Amino acid sequence: MWSFFSRDPSKDFAFDISDQVKGLEYRSFWRVHAGRKKGTSQNVSVFVFDVKDGSEAQLELAKAAVKRLKTLRHPGVVTYIDSTETDKLVYLATEPVTPLEEWLEKSSISEKQRDLAISWGLLQITKALSFLVNDGKLQHNNICMSSVFVDAAGEWKLAGLEYVTSGSSGPPPHKAFPQLQVYDPPERSDPSKQRLTSSWSTDTWGLGCLIWEVFNGPLMKMASLKSTSKLPKSLTPLYCDLVGGNPAGRPNPAQVVERGRQPGGFFNNNLIQSLLFVEEIQIKDTVEKNRFFGQLPPMLDQFPPDLAKNKILPQLITAFEFGGSGSTILAPMFKLGGLLSEEEYQLRMVPCLVKLFSSPDRATRVKLLQQLESFVDHLQPNTVNEQIFSHVVTGFLDTSPTLREHTVRASLLLAPKLNYNNLNVELLKYFARLQAKDDQGGIRTNTTVCMGKIAQYLHPSVRQKVLISAFLRATKDPFPAARIAGVLGLAATQQYYSLADVSARVLPALCHLTLDPDKEVRQHCFKTIRGFLGKLEKVSDDPSLKETMEADINSHTPTAGTAGSGWASWATAALSTVSTVYRSTQRAKSRPDSGGSSEAPASAAAAAAAEPSRGQILPSRPPPAESGGGGGGGGGGGEDTSPMADASDGWDDEDWGSLEEPAPATEPSAVPSNPSDGWDSWQEDEFSPVTAEPDTRPLSEIRWADAGAVEDPFASVPTKQTSQRKAMPTADVTASSAGAAADFGGGWDNSDWGDMGGVGTGTGGEQDKKSAMQERRQQRQKELEAKRAARKGPMKLGARKL
Template identity: 45%
Template sequence: MWSFFARDPVKDFNYEILPETQETSGIWTLHRGKRKIGGEPVSVFVYEVSTGTEEQAQLAKAAFKRMKTLRHPNILAYVDGLETEKSLYLVTEQVTSLAAHLKAQSDRGGSGELEISWGLHQIVKAVSFLVNDCHLLHNNLGIWSVFVDRAGEWKLGGLDHMTPENEDASTSLPSAKAVHPDMDKYDPPESPNGGEKWAGDVWRLGCLIWEVFNGPLPRTTSLRSLGKIPKALVPHYCELVGANARARPNPARFLQNCRARGGFLSNNFVESNLFLEEIQIKDPAEKHQFFQDLSENLDSFPEDFCKHKVLPQLLTAFEFGNAGAVVLTPLFKVGKFLSAEEYQQKIIPVIVKMFSSTDRAMRIRLLQQMEQFIQYLNDAAVNSQIFPHVVHGFTDTNPAIREQTVKSMLLLAPKLNESNVNQELMRHFARLQARDEQGPIRCNTTVCLGKIAPYLNAGTRQRVLISAFSRATKDPFPASRAAGVLGFAATHNYYNVTESAARVLPTLCTLTVDPDKNVRDQAFKAIKSFLTKLETVSEDPTKLAEIGLLTSTVLTLNGYCGILAMKSFICICIFSNFFVAETSFIAVSVSIQVSLASSEAVKKQSSDWSSSGWDADDSWSNEKEADSQGQSSPGEDGWGNDWEEEGRTAPATKSAALPEGVRLASEYDWDIKGDTQTDFLANVSQRATPTATVRRGGGAEPAGDWGAEESWESVDGSPAGLSKAELAKKKREERRKELEAKRAERKAAKGPLKLGTRKLD
């Protein structure tokens, strides 16, 4: 039982004092502390009875009592306390002294004028509360009695000498001068009972303002020198330290005068703080306008204020105030001041919840500003909580949301798991590229596919890339065709030599006669690049890995003859496209002339593609597609089978006599050097004939349609230079003619028959 009475109350105290830093504030020593359970940071004011006098002990107990009973946002908040025979412990919110805070601000090189304006506003408001509402006099106002919390808010403390206004302070408590003889320079010049009741506190307020801008006050006469006090504050400061005590303004009137237009306390920072303090009673329209204006002002606001005051209000407004998408811009601006751990704790849960919202305005702002928070999202949250909601944007009826959803995949792809990136994402990309009615969206889908190709697995790349970029080269929107060419160029290292020669180059060669000059330019650049690499491999197969052409099989060539054979085959493929398919050029010429005249608006929309590379910042096409372009060419939702199906389609050209001077590839003299090539683009219009049409899927299409694709399986070295399908068709025509000739011979042998007669034996 005796152990209960002998127990040390300090050990049972719920707070722990940290010995790292100590500051002296009057008769108190300020320590950093934390709650033993939970670790919440606090400040602990300690007064040691054994080291002080009887007067100081009396003041400490008076302050302890006042702290428990006073509650105001601008007065230091009491949390807990402990009184023992040896010490007094006063626990408050975490703060630091104003002198230390101003020194830290000066070391950082910041003027802090905005923060000082709001801090003085808070101190004056606290003094006004004591004088006008509580009828109390502080009697100890000075830089030593002001403290600053984590948000940069100034708090009034130092309640040691506080007395009621109708009580004589000199008789109830020891004066500040009696406890600290060096404090007499802060005393007003008049007698204690001279002037209004607030005259002494208002005078000390003037001393506080002088010290905030100029440092410690050396003597009372220094108040006459303004020093660094701002011009907007000078008239009101002079009223505070005027010799006539009766002329000194009430703290409430001083606050009103300083907040007048052009006054020191009239600025966006003070107005924003006042709005945040009353945000709960504001109507939705006012909140919406405030958050819109707040985004522009945050750049000039103090960092601590943004982190510890603005951020909690933004989170509360989103969670309970239905603020919506308007809080996103200021929220992400404030997020830049947070550490990675703080970002994970405070903002990421809100972002995850925002993605599940059906508000389109919020969704599109999240997608537009994803770059600001993507680095803080972990892979598990992206795949399980964010991506399932984001993919709904691919099928949204709003084109802007579809476009932003496609662009966001550049940031999300590195964090997606194999199933989401190789299956789910490719399924949506295939549908957008084939069926979306907006040309820029089809274009952006192709661009995005080329950029995220490194995150696809090898099987998906082999199945998807060539088919997807080939489809893009047949798109009616010129920028999409250019994107397909650039896609081939950007992903060149994923194609082996066989794919490059047999599938990529033939597709690119068809674009050398594209109606759009920009597309043709990009096609020629890509063709030269692929040919250079293939020629390098042909000359020296050991350089296969160096130039970046990947292959799934080992390239084995038996001697120099094998290398020449491969090189010759590539050349035949290219030149066959020019010489053998001459009729295709003639058929396309009419389409070129018509398209070049009708696509001037489309050229303007796609002008950014003329000189920018795949990795250029302006590679995204944000213009709307010209109405004349219509919808994209029909295609399947999936990639990978396009080439096999198209390979079974008959070519779109009809056999025709070769123009004079044009030879077959088999007749070309490969040893002749000199400038003997024909400028096909310059001469094709001179040889123009009516556009041939072919049947595909039961309908007629021009031979130059972007949905058609030539079958490169026909390049087999046949004497006539015709494809297998053309040869079969020609045989059927010859067979039909033979049957008709035989039928005519039989009819001629029987002789003419007369109507109504009967042949007699």
């Protein structure tokens, strides 16, 4: 009597039902709708049966199908989530799926990817059928396209369990739709063949019908099964056995899997092998894993995107986090990460990346830094500053040159995301240390290059203190490529310098470099000088231009007017010579006969560009074309008006040095003997020009140890370490003194300019000139020692202690 007041159970269904999905018309009494769990973002598929659209008999079949699905758990069967049943309807919630017919019509993947997806899908259905027949002792009795669904990962799932029977339950139920009778095997209408049937003969016949429909469309009549023109040749023999007239000759589903996995079989391809491997990756040994991960990246482009990102990627992430896989897993993992949406990337990849950056394994860290460009855009600034930066900077102090080099390169990509302290304090501290103390010329060069590239991100107050000091220090480096990087860095960041700094600090230092022993350094130095002089001359002629010239000094982003100044347009094309000089030097060292070569440096650079060496790092984009006007402006009279707007910093990927070929032991050490944090090294007034006699040999004949004419530029600095060294010959002491004066001198005074003029003037005898130079050096060394003794504690950035 209380049934009138009972609540409708369908109203308590925990899922919202939305639009109906097409693909099951006239072959199933189920209607499939997209759905979502109430109060969450969990997507589901809702199978709905309403007795108004069917009959009482179909209602009983629908309830039987729900009961079967509850008890079946297999990767190849649609996953049951929830259900609600009443006297008039049935609601069944499953994982989100799409009918196979609808998926085949709307799939936008390439033909090759489609074939691979079909092969994997048919293998999954065959395995699910084998599970039912051999393990569950059940007969599906309804294998066709309307019983197969595709999930979000692109995997095929078996459903349509309303006609399932056990081996002892007698004949299958009568099918509700006449269109389904076309899938009945011929023995259903021939009693003489029924004694030849097996527990799987009906389902393997249905499997053959499914294969035909996948390649030809819905089956309308049984006679169409004889047409095999659209079937793959590797699948045709197996298909013919499945739809054979003799029930006893049809193979068991397990035999279908075995035959298809044989060499040349339809189930034997790269996609299936890869997917089966990742399913069993936890039991594979290290050698097998490394071989697989090394072969996987080239194949990923051929795989269907849904399967790759939803099936392979999760297994790779799990294998790395818990399986102890090495760094070889990173390349395919990052490549697959590019297929994810931004929301998916933040959820699935970023936690793994944070863990990777904290890895102590050097190989993993190097590969991670090499791949940084592929995922840096997905890293949020908070994540970079709070969880990643502290681990990255440890690479600056690592003993491995390769790790230090890639850390320098990585800082360029991370710089736009760093906060004030990490960028303007912490990062610059490590840059100062590398530029002053690193023993690898390529790393010192790359540090200078990176300094020019991140200049636009630095705070204006820090930028004014650091840039000129950093680049002027690089111009005194014993490595030619580092000196070129310093000169070009000044040119590329010219918009950040006041005219007073240009005239008082930049030009005097560049004028000294016009006597550099390296021809390439001198060439770029003269171009830069002409550019700065042209800028000063314009302001001299029209003082109103001063405000425009200095507009970017206190701004974070250069204005169009100064960024595109014509006088500096040559810098964009000229920057590529940094790597050219470096590679030609590397090549000269690696050739035994290079010592006797009379080839000019320009020829060596041309050869380096024509034939890349083994250690060359190729550019990611072609170098910009040189403008035809040269560096015009001041004394030259000819002004270059080519635009600079497209190269605000003027640096190309070619500018990086290379550490792929290890530096020889004869390279001059850049590590000072005095232990300091390197901050005082940014003050360029601490350094005076090198007064050693210039080396006029071609670049191809100059060894790294000869580049600076000193073996240890800091050998004469009085410290506890140097006091224990053995006495050096007179020539060595002289060279060391010159190097010390160059690195720890008292600034631009008259004695420095006298030294510059005393080299090669030809005003007296050669012996007299050498004696005078020796006396000046000794006097200079005494002054240096007195200053060093008066120092108390490390100097700060921008400070000068007298």
